[in-house]
Amino acid sequence: MARKRPSPPSEECHVNLIPLGTVDSLAVSIVAANLQTVLGLNADALPPVGNPDFAFLPLRNQYSASKIIKMIESMNGTAKFKIGIVQCDICTPILKFVFGESQLGGQAAVISLHRLWHGDPSRTYLRAAKIGVHEAVHLLGIGHCRAPDCLMDGSLSTEKLDAIPLRFCRACQYEVSRRLKHAFGGEET
Numbered sequence: 001m002a003r004k005r006p007s008p009p010s011e012e013c014h015v016n017l018i019p020l021g022t023v024d025s026l027a028v029s030i031v032a033a034n035l036q037t038v039l040g041l042n043a044d045a046l047p048p049v050g051n052p053d054f055a056f057l058p059l060r061n062q063y064s065a066s067k068i069i070k071m072i073e074s075m076n077g078t079a080k081f082k083i084g085i086v087q088c089d090i091c092t093p094i095l096k097f098v099f100g101e102s103q104l105g106g107q108a109a110v111i112s113l114h115r116l117w118h119g120d121p122s123r124t125y126l127r128a129a130k131i132g133v134h135e136a137v138h139l140l141g142i143g144h145c146r147a148p149d150c151l152m153d154g155s156l157s158t159e160k161l162d163a164i165p166l167r168f169c170r171a172c173q174y175e176v177s178r179r180l181k182h183a184f185g186g187e188e189t
């Protein structure tokens, strides 16, 4: 009987977390811990790089998520996936703001803590964990989901973000497991 390996080998680093500018280090650690517990991915935080001034959009007084992602993609990482973390407000041409943005099925993503702060720090960090895991799943090539109570809901408000759980619906969980195995090996059954 073939043996199943539930998560990828533990030695390998799967995700580089890259702080751009000054970023709350506890938030970085908590995102890393949740990538491990929810997805079984080992995440290392790289030393912070400079502020993403290159992505500033003066007319919007925000930062371009796609420019930050391009920069992160160009960085030499040690892992298959690279996720930038910023404290500035990020946006896309069509959305007033985003909590995070990913290359669907690609290598690079960015998450922003800017709109996640709450008087209760545990809520702030739970929000950051949800966004980090959500964007990592986009890197696996999985899009948004309409099932109730699924982390892959395309939340655009903190109220919605607080309401969804840090887990997936059955269909997304199946797809996440399958694609993790495909992306990182694991033994075939």
Ligand SMILES: [Zn+2]
Binding pocket: 134, 138, 144, 153, 154
């Ligand atoms: Zn999304």
Ligand SMILES: [Zn+2]
Binding pocket: 145, 146, 147, 150, 151, 152, 168, 169, 170, 171, 172, 173
């Ligand atoms: Zn789902």
